[in-house]
Amino acid sequence: MQIIEPLEQQGVLVRRERDKLEHEIDRFFVIESEGNILGCAALYPFPDESTAELACLAVNPFYRDGGRGERLLAFAEARARKAKFKSLFVLSTRTTHWFIERGFAEADISRLPGRKHHSTITNDARKSS
Numbered sequence: 642m643q644i645i646e647p648l649e650q651q652g653v654l655v656r657r658e659r660d661k662l663e664h665e666i667d668r669f670f671v672i673e674s675e676g677n678i679l680g681c682a683a684l685y686p687f688p689d690e691s692t693a694e695l696a697c698l699a700v701n702p703f704y705r706d707g708g709r710g711e712r713l714l715a716f717a718e719a720r721a722r723k724a725k726f727k728s729l730f731v732l733s734t735r736t737t738h739w740f741i742e743r744g745f746a747e748a749d750i751s752r753l754p755g756r757k758h759h760s761t762i763t764n765d766a767r768k769s770s
């Protein structure tokens with residue numbers, strides 16, 4: 642939470658309800674060193690569409706630029722491959738280039754899985770109202 646909360650406040654990460662987050666804790670994985678969590682990410686599967694969302698990728702600002710973001714991404718990719726998903730997607734507004742430099746390509750919102758497409762449009766509509 643110490644890593645995620647400031648990023649939610651800055652609008653870098655979408656805010657997740659705390660009880661929902663607790664419920665979904667199994668989706669998360671972390672980099673830990675000497676009892677401290679240095680970074681985290683989550684993988685949300687969409688089996689019907691054979692894809693998965695990489696979400697909540699964040700590294701403690703004191704530990705950035707040391708390849709930890711890449712390690713978390715590599716772990717998510719390996720998990721997605723193991724589950725035989727055909728693709729991995731991420732919703733990003735501020736960190737687009739970081740992902741493009743690591744093999745992602747920008748795609749139209751219509752390519753999102755149906756369930757995700759709906760909630761993203763609903764959230765966008767809320768933001769602009």
Ligand SMILES: CC(C)(COP(=O)(O)OP(=O)(O)OC[C@H]1O[C@@H](n2cnc3c(N)ncnc32)[C@H](O)[C@@H]1OP(=O)(O)O)[C@@H](O)C(=O)NCCC(=O)NCCS
Pocket residue numbers: 648653654697698699700701704705706707708709710711712731732733734735736737738739
């Ligand atoms: C993106 C993030 C996870 C990368 O973590 P990290 O451990 O610093 O990653 P790495 O060390 O693997 O990569 C660092 C490189 O990414 C670059 N970088 C960092 N943020 C970037 C951004 N927003 N856009 C483009 N490049 C970025 C750094 O300049 C560095 O470049 P270099 O290798 O040429 O020096 C981390 O910057 C972070 O937590 N950002 C805030 C949360 C966020 O934006 N998450 C993505 C949500 S969609």
